Amino acid sequence: MLEATRLTREGRLHEATALLHRALGGATAPDPPATAWSDTKGPAATPPRRTIDVDPETGDPVQTPASWMPRPLRALGALAQGPLARAPAPVPEGARFLRQTIGNMGATRDYKLYIPGGQRSAPMPMLVMLHGCTQSADDFAAGTRMNALAEEYGLLVVYPEQSKAANAQKCWNWFSPADQRRDRGEPALIAGMTRQVMQEHAVDGRRIYVAGLSAGGAAAAIMAQAYPDLYAAVGVHSGLPCGAARDIPTAFAAMQRGAATQQQPSGLGAADAKPLAVPTIVFHADQDRTVHPSNGDLIAAQVAAMGAVTVETHAGQVPGGHAYSRTNHLTPTGTSVLEQWLVHGGGHAWSGGSNLGSYTDPRGPDASREMLRFFRQHALPG
Incomplete structure (x- = not known):
C-alpha cells in the first residue's frame, strides 16, 4: 500500500493500479491500448499518464486517454486533468492578494492571502479555504467567489496550495494517517499558515474558520477535529468525514460507497482522547459520482450530538436551478x-460557484x- 501511494503521488497511476490489482485480487491491470498519440512517436506508443476530469455540471466522469484505468484509481485523482491556467482576477482598489510561503518540519507550502480593501478599525475574522485536486489558489478563489464576499463581509481569506511533490494531482492527502493528526504532516502546515497570518495581521482569533472542496473538504474536516481550539466552525463541500480512510484501498471504498466506519483520530494528539466536534455546515449533491453522497451524512453524524435539541428541515429551489434540502440542528438558544x-x-462541484473557476x-x-x-454565528470562547 505504501508503494502504491508513492506511485500515485508520482503520477505513475498505471503502475499503482497494477500493484493494487495484484495485492487485492491477484489480477493485473489491463495494458494501455496500443494507440498513437499526438505527443508520442510510433504507432504503439504508450499513452500519457493522465486521469479524468469531472463534468462541472453533472459530476459525470469525462474520459481521457487514461480511460483504461479502473475507475477507483481515477477517482482518487478526480478533478485530475485540472483546470486551465487562469490569470488571477483583478483585485479591487485597496485590496491585496499576496503569495506567501511557510516551512514546517522540513516541508514547505505556498499559500495566498486575500486582504480586503478599506479601513478596518477592529481585527477581522479569517477563513482558510482548501482547494480540490489539481486546483490552485487563484482558480479556487475565482470559482467560489470568496474574495468578493470577503470584501462584503470584511474578512481575510487564506488559500493553502498543495504541492505536486506531495501529491502529483495536488490532492490533500486526507487518506494518509500521517496527515490526519494534530501537529503532524499537512495539518501542521495548514495550522502553521493560519498562525502565521494571525501573527502578521489583525485577526480576530475567536473567529477563524476552515472550509474545503472534495479532497480539500476531507482535509477541512480533519483540521476542525485536530484543532478545535483554533477553528470556530468548518464547512465541508463534497468531502469525507474525518477518519474515513487509512490508506488508498479504504479511500477508494469511502469515495465509492461511503466510509464504512468512522475511525476518528485524536483531535489533540493523545492516544485515548476523543475528538471534539465543531459547528459544521455540509454541502453535498445527490448525483455526486466522485464522492458518494452518504459521506455527507457521516460528516453530519460526527457533530449531530453537539447539544442540538431541535431539528428543522426546509426544502427550496434556486430559480432556474437545482432544488435542495436543508436540515438544521439547533441548540436551545436557537444557534445552529x-x-x-x-x-x-x-x-461533484462547488454549489453556486462561478464559471470563472473550475x-x-x-x-x-x-x-x-x-x-x-453560518460561520458568523460561531466564535471560540475567550
Whole structure:
C-alpha cells in the first residue's frame, strides 16, 4: 500500500493500479491500448499518464486517454486533468492578494492571502479555504467567489496550495494517517499558515474558520477535529468525514460507497482522547459520482450530538436551478451547530460557484454565502 501511494503521488497511476490489482485480487491491470498519440512517436506508443476530469455540471466522469484505468484509481485523482491556467482576477482598489510561503518540519507550502480593501478599525475574522485536486489558489478563489464576499463581509481569506511533490494531482492527502493528526504532516502546515497570518495581521482569533472542496473538504474536516481550539466552525463541500480512510484501498471504498466506519483520530494528539466536534455546515449533491453522497451524512453524524435539541428541515429551489434540502440542528438558544445541504441533481462541484473557476455549478444554492452566514454565528470562547 505504501508503494502504491508513492506511485500515485508520482503520477505513475498505471503502475499503482497494477500493484493494487495484484495485492487485492491477484489480477493485473489491463495494458494501455496500443494507440498513437499526438505527443508520442510510433504507432504503439504508450499513452500519457493522465486521469479524468469531472463534468462541472453533472459530476459525470469525462474520459481521457487514461480511460483504461479502473475507475477507483481515477477517482482518487478526480478533478485530475485540472483546470486551465487562469490569470488571477483583478483585485479591487485597496485590496491585496499576496503569495506567501511557510516551512514546517522540513516541508514547505505556498499559500495566498486575500486582504480586503478599506479601513478596518477592529481585527477581522479569517477563513482558510482548501482547494480540490489539481486546483490552485487563484482558480479556487475565482470559482467560489470568496474574495468578493470577503470584501462584503470584511474578512481575510487564506488559500493553502498543495504541492505536486506531495501529491502529483495536488490532492490533500486526507487518506494518509500521517496527515490526519494534530501537529503532524499537512495539518501542521495548514495550522502553521493560519498562525502565521494571525501573527502578521489583525485577526480576530475567536473567529477563524476552515472550509474545503472534495479532497480539500476531507482535509477541512480533519483540521476542525485536530484543532478545535483554533477553528470556530468548518464547512465541508463534497468531502469525507474525518477518519474515513487509512490508506488508498479504504479511500477508494469511502469515495465509492461511503466510509464504512468512522475511525476518528485524536483531535489533540493523545492516544485515548476523543475528538471534539465543531459547528459544521455540509454541502453535498445527490448525483455526486466522485464522492458518494452518504459521506455527507457521516460528516453530519460526527457533530449531530453537539447539544442540538431541535431539528428543522426546509426544502427550496434556486430559480432556474437545482432544488435542495436543508436540515438544521439547533441548540436551545436557537444557534445552529449543524447544517446539512443536499443539492438535488447536482454533481461533484462547488454549489453556486462561478464559471470563472473550475468544478463549479452555478445552478446550485450559493454555498459560499451560506457558509459565511453560518460561520458568523460561531466564535471560540475567550
